[in-house]
Amino acid sequence: MGLLDSFKNMFSFKYNTLDGAPALTREQDRGLALGAAYAIEGHLPVNALTMEADARTAAKLAKGAWDTVDTETARETYRYLLGGGHQSSYGLILPYLDRYLDVAPGRRRAELKAANDRAAGELPALAERHGLDPSSVQRSYTNCTLYYGYIWAYGQPSGPLPRSILAWDTARVVHVSRIFVDAGFVEPAEAWSMIAQAVDLVRPSYASWAEFNEGFLTGRAFWQLRGKRYDQERINDDGEKFSRAADELLNRDDSPWNRLPW
Structure with missing residues (x-):
């Protein structure tokens, strides 16, 4: 390992893992990888389906961000994300x-x-x-x-916009699953089933994790651009934050995106 690599490792992001978490199957590992950008950005466990939040905090987040208050509304959210989403x-x-x-x-x-x-x-x-x-x-x-x-x-971008932002919708399936499990709205088995459906839905749309990332970042910008208030600076800042998370996932050898072929 060269000096440059040593410095890169010294200052690079350290993945958060949950000690004692149940071992993941390969399918579960791949499913969590869809939401890895959220895990990196929010310093959430990359090896477990949780935000490490108590039920009350998770329920408050589900209500505020998703207007989800119980099992039925959680399932409605899944139906939206897996049935078309943005x-x-x-x-x-x-x-x-x-x-x-x-x-x-x-x-x-x-x-x-x-x-x-x-x-x-x-x-x-x-x-x-x-x-x-x-x-x-x-x-x-x-x-x-x-x-x-x-x-x-x-800015002269290098190519056309992605044809699909399913990466964004399916990444959110993983993210809301963490919230819903912590809140007690769904059991882990049901959440894993929804995540498996997300994997099956999104894989035909992209050829690599890099393409998936482009779909995710474009989808996140599109989500913000749907609002009534246009704020380019806010969208740029948010995009840079998630782009940094993506850089970790695309470039680190121990990243889920490099451990698991698309």
Whole structure:
């Protein structure tokens, strides 16, 4: 090991593990890996399905973040995440956003206006046909053009947006499972079953953990861009925080993403 490697190891993130946790099966290990960015960012155990929170604290978090208060509402949350989640609206706006971003670098106003007019004319009806809120879908599109249009015009990204943000939805299956188990809303066996479904759902959409990460980061930004208040600085700061977590997962030899082939 060289001097540089020694310094990197000295200052690198140390994974949090839960002493005495039941041994994971390979399938469970792979499932937890879907939510590893949350574990790294929040310093949660990478080897156990828990946030190490007491039931009251976990229930308060479930209520505040997910409006989940019991077993039935926990199952509704699972149905949402595994049944479309944010991928549903992202998939609708992506073709329109692609058209906008095709002309964004040149700042051609007439073409930008034409792209926006087409989206405004077609997205509301398209959203209704898919059972989605038209105003929310339109707002997502508008905020995405502001955010990604700026990046495309000045940051010169290396490629197109991911075709899928299922990584984001399925990572959250793992994250909410930690909360729901700690709160006592679901038994571990049920949570592991939901996580297994998430693994089966997401694996066909990506070819590697790196691609999965791109889907996750894009999905997280998209989640924030759906809000009524557009705050580019907040989204950038949040993205940098989770990008640092991803760097650990992609580059450390002992990372779950390097131990487990996609």
